[in-house]
Amino acid sequence: MTMYQLRRWLPIVGGGVLLLIAAIAATSTVYTVQPEERAVIKRFGAVIGTTDPGLHFKLPFGIDSVQHVATERVLKEEFGFRTATAGEPSRYDARDFPDEALMLSGDLNIIDVEWVVQYRIGDPIKFLYNMREPTRTLRDLSESVMRRVVGNHLGSEILTTARVKIANTTREEIQAAMELYQTGIHIVTVELQNVVPPKAVQPAFNQVNEARQERERMINEATRQANEVIPRAKGEANRIIAEAQGYAAERANQALGEAARFRAILAEYQAAPEVTRRRMYLEALSTLLPEVGSVLVIQEGQNSPMPLLHLREGRVPTEVVR
Amino acid sequence: MKRMIPILVILGILGGLFVLGGGLFVIDQAEQGIIVQFGEPVGEVITQPGLHWKRPFIQEVRRFDKRLLAWDGDVSQIPTLGREFIVVDTTARWRIVDPLQFLRSVRDELGARTRLDDILDSVVRDIVSGADLEEIVRSHDWEVDPNKVDEVIVREDVALQKPKMGRERLEQSMRSAASRLMPGLGIEIVDVRIKRINYIESVRRQVESRMVAERQSIAAKFRSEGEGRSQEILGQMERQLREIRSEAARQAEEIRGKADAEATRTYGAAYGADPEFFAFFRTLESYKAMGKNTTLMIDADSEFFRYLKTTQQP
Numbered sequence: 001m002t003m004y005q006l007r008r009w010l011p012i013v014g015g016g017v018l019l020l021i022a023a024i025a026a027t028s029t030v031y032t033v034q035p036e037e038r039a040v041i042k043r044f045g046a047v048i049g050t051t052d053p054g055l056h057f058k059l060p061f062g063i064d065s066v067q068h069v070a071t072e073r074v075l076k077e078e079f080g081f082r083t084a085t086a087g088e089p090s091r092y093d094a095r096d097f098p099d100e101a102l103m104l105s106g107d108l109n110i111i112d113v114e115w116v117v118q119y120r121i122g123d124p125i126k127f128l129y130n131m132r133e134p135t136r137t138l139r140d141l142s143e144s145v146m147r148r149v150v151g152n153h154l155g156s157e158i159l160t161t162a163r164v165k166i167a168n169t170t171r172e173e174i175q176a177a178m179e180l181y182q183t184g185i186h187i188v189t190v191e192l193q194n195v196v197p198p199k200a201v202q203p204a205f206n207q208v209n210e211a212r213q214e215r216e217r218m219i220n221e222a223t224r225q226a227n228e229v230i231p232r233a234k235g236e237a238n239r240i241i242a243e244a245q246g247y248a249a250e251r252a253n254q255a256l257g258e259a260a261r262f263r264a265i266l267a268e269y270q271a272a273p274e275v276t277r278r279r280m281y282l283e284a285l286s287t288l289l290p291e292v293g294s295v296l297v298i299q300e301g302q303n304s305p306m307p308l309l310h311l312r313e314g315r316v317p318t319e320v321v322r
Numbered sequence: 323m324k325r326m327i328p329i330l331v332i333l334g335i336l337g338g339l340f341v342l343g344g345g346l347f348v349i350d351q352a353e354q355g356i357i358v359q360f361g362e363p364v365g366e367v368i369t370q371p372g373l374h375w376k377r378p379f380i381q382e383v384r385r386f387d388k389r390l391l392a393w394d395g396d397v398s399q400i401p402t403l404g405r406e407f408i409v410v411d412t413t414a415r416w417r418i419v420d421p422l423q424f425l426r427s428v429r430d431e432l433g434a435r436t437r438l439d440d441i442l443d444s445v446v447r448d449i450v451s452g453a454d455l456e457e458i459v460r461s462h463d464w465e466v467d468p469n470k471v472d473e474v475i476v477r478e479d480v481a482l483q484k485p486k487m488g489r490e491r492l493e494q495s496m497r498s499a500a501s502r503l504m505p506g507l508g509i510e511i512v513d514v515r516i517k518r519i520n521y522i523e524s525v526r527r528q529v530e531s532r533m534v535a536e537r538q539s540i541a542a543k544f545r546s547e548g549e550g551r552s553q554e555i556l557g558q559m560e561r562q563l564r565e566i567r568s569e570a571a572r573q574a575e576e577i578r579g580k581a582d583a584e585a586t587r588t589y590g591a592a593y594g595a596d597p598e599f600f601a602f603f604r605t606l607e608s609y610k611a612m613g614k615n616t617t618l619m620i621d622a623d624s625e626f627f628r629y630l631k632t633t634q635q636p
Contacts, residue, residue, distance in 0.1 A: 009630075026496060042350070042351060042371075043372070044348050044371075044372045044373040045348040045349055045350035045351060045353070045371045045372060045373075046349075046351055046370070046371035046372040047351045055556060056360065069547060084550075090342055099518065101519075102520055103518075103520065104455075104458075104459045104518070104520065104521075106459060106460050106464065106466060106482075107480050107482065108455060108456065108459065108480050108529070109529065109533055109618060110520075110521070110529055110530065110533070128351075128352070129351045129352050129388075129389060129574040130389055130390060131390040131391075131392075132352075132387055132390065132391050132392065133391050133392050136392055137390075137392050137415065140392065140394065140413040140515070140517055141413075141515070143517050143518060144413065144516060145593070147516070147517075147518065148461055148489055148490075151460055151461065151489065152458035152460055152461050152463065152464055152465070154466055154482075170482060180514070181390055181415065194605045197373075197533065198526075198530055198533075200527075200530045200531075200534070201530050201533045201534055201537065203327030203534075204533070204534040204537035204538055204541075205537055207537060207538065207541045208537050208540050208541045208544065209540070210541070211540070211541035211543075211544035211545050211548075212544050214544065214545055214548055215544045215545065215547050215548030215551070216548070218548035218549060218551065218552040219548060219551045219552055219555065221552065221553075222551070222552035222553075222555035222556050222559075223534050223555055225555075225556065225559065226555055226556070226558065226559035228563075228565070229559060229563060230559060230562055230563065230566070233562075233563050233566045233567060234566055236564045236565060236566075236567070236570070237569065237570030238570070240570040240571065240573075240574045241570055241573050241574055241577070243574065244574035244575070244576075244577040244578050245575065247577070247578055247581060248578060248580065248584075249581075251578075251581040251582060251584070251585045252581055252584050252585060252588070254585065255584070255585035255586075255588035255589055256588055258589070258592075259588050259591065259592030259593075260592075262592045262593060262600065262603065263592055263595070266596055266599060269596075270596075273415055273599075277602065278625075280602075280603070280606055281606065281625065282626070283627075284606040284607070284609050284610055285626050287610055288609050288610055288612055288618075289328070289618075291612065291613060291614065292612050292613075292616050292617075292618045292619070293613075293614045293615050293616055293617060294617045295617070295618040295619075295620060296617060296618065296619040296620070297620055297621070297622045297627070298617075298619050298620065298621050298622060318439045
């Protein structure tokens with residue numbers, strides 16, 4: 001290569017190199033921040049600020065560098081289970097994660113707790129530069145806090161009434177730890193999923209539920225029987241009383257009627273006692289005699305009575321009548 | 323010679339860039355650095371991120387993370403004070419606070435982790451084996467009142483007393499014990515936490531079978547409670563029945579009695595006007611009531627038969 005040739009080619013090569021450098025500079029000065037992100041800009045490794053979504057410029061050649069952090073997205077960590085594919089419906093990993101999920105309650109029973117921590121990256125600078133592995137720390141702390149809270153309750157409470165309280169306390173404590181370490185993570189919710197006794201104990205827990213049902217059933221049955229019998233007995237009682245009242249009315253009326261009749265007759269009788277007396281006597285006998293089965297007439301001084309009339313049977317001889 | 327000038331200029335620029343590249347260095351936001359000359363630290367620790375200068379070729383930069391770092395312990399089996407074997411998994415957060423000391427004592431993070439493993443594992447082991455399981459599981463804000471708990475639902479062999487230390491204080495004492503054991507490492511242990519704690523496999527099976535037995539006794543209790551309540555309700559029902567029936571009978575008798583008394587009074591008032599006539603009248607009434615099966619005996623001399631003998635006036 002002669003000097004002449006070099007002199008001829010140098011501008012071309014130099015121009016090409018400059019063009020290439022310009023092109024690289026042009027592409028590395030522009031960057032886009034997606035709507036759900038914030039970008040952290042560093043100049044020579046030192047953070048100089050964050051930028052909002054949109055198109056932005058920076059200095060090229062590695063002077064400025066950009067890190068994108070999804071601040072608006074709600075992220076989640078799952079404990080004791082894993083979602084295999086999210087969707088409608090979501091499918092879950094068939095594996096269990098007993099190391100994560102099994103823990104001790106305050107009464108030293110074993111309990112299987114699955115939960116989800118939802119969080120957002122609130123401060124991208126803190127998230128990137130205060131802690132090396134913030135999500136791993138989040139996981140470690142979540143497990144630690146959940147075990148502390150569960151260990152502070154009785155097993156029976158955890159399975160029934162204390163769920164909401166546990167979730168809230170856990171959220172607050174994880175949040176407090178996140179603030180203590182300045183991880184820039186904001187905990188949105190802690191949600192308890194399956195909270196169950198360990199697998200080997202579950203049938204026994206079901207038995208308890210069945211027994212509880214059985215108890216309710218027996219009580220209901222007895223109550224039903226009582227409800228059936230008592231109103232009927234009350235009705236019967238009212239009937240007995242009503243009957244007695246009926247009897248009372250009847251008895252009073254009867255007495256009043258008979259008394260009135262007696263008074264009426266007595267008034268007549270007093271007008272003519274002898275005649276009335278005799279008339280009444282004879283009338284009584286004449287109504288009586290046709291009805292009576294047999295009549296015996298007794299003669300004084302005679303021992304056995306003798307039949308007078310057998311009104312129903314004509315066989316009786318009339319001679320006996322004297 | 324004149325032709326050599328551009329070449330010299332280019333060489334000069336390249337040489338300058340080479341020196342600059344050897345002398346300039348970047349400390350990231352997440353880092354701190356120490357300049358080392360022939361293996362010996364020189365100058366202050368660089369904590370300010372950005373562009374910095376060192377002497378090219380003879381000095382080099384050691385970088386250390388400035389952020390909080392995580393340490394995860396080995397899962398270890400430890401017996402508690404109550405001789406229960408448990409599996410404990412601890413986690414800790416630490417940071418390099420004095421890079422110079424750190425560099426001198428452990429050189430790098432790997433060295434630091436080895437030391438942390440040794441110290442934290444032994445501290446955790448000491449403290450866990452010196453505490454009861456309840457102390458490790460429960461915390462200082464334990465609120466369960468042993469007097470108010472239904473006895474059936476908790477283990478009989480577990481007292482429900484508030485822990486003397488509690489989980490957090492054990493964790494704190496782990497932290498302070500570990501910190502005492504590692505002066506001069508340039509490390510600060512920010513916290514030590516018990517991440518997981520569980521029974522070892524064989525103990526777990528025992529606990530599970532005891533939980534099963536416990537549940538079965540609760541189930542039996544529910545059943546007998548149902549039986550008892552049912553009997554109680556039926557007994558109440560029987561009592562009510564008897565009350566209702568006897569009350570009704572009493573009222574009925576009272577009403578009847580009053581009615582009878584009333585009737586008696588009415589009769590008495592009427593018949594008292596002429597007792598002799600009443601006797602006569604009433605007797606005749608009862609004669610009329612005689613029926614077919616009656617056999618009537620009458621004296622032949624009676625009034626009735628008088629006119630059968632004679633029509634004469636007496």
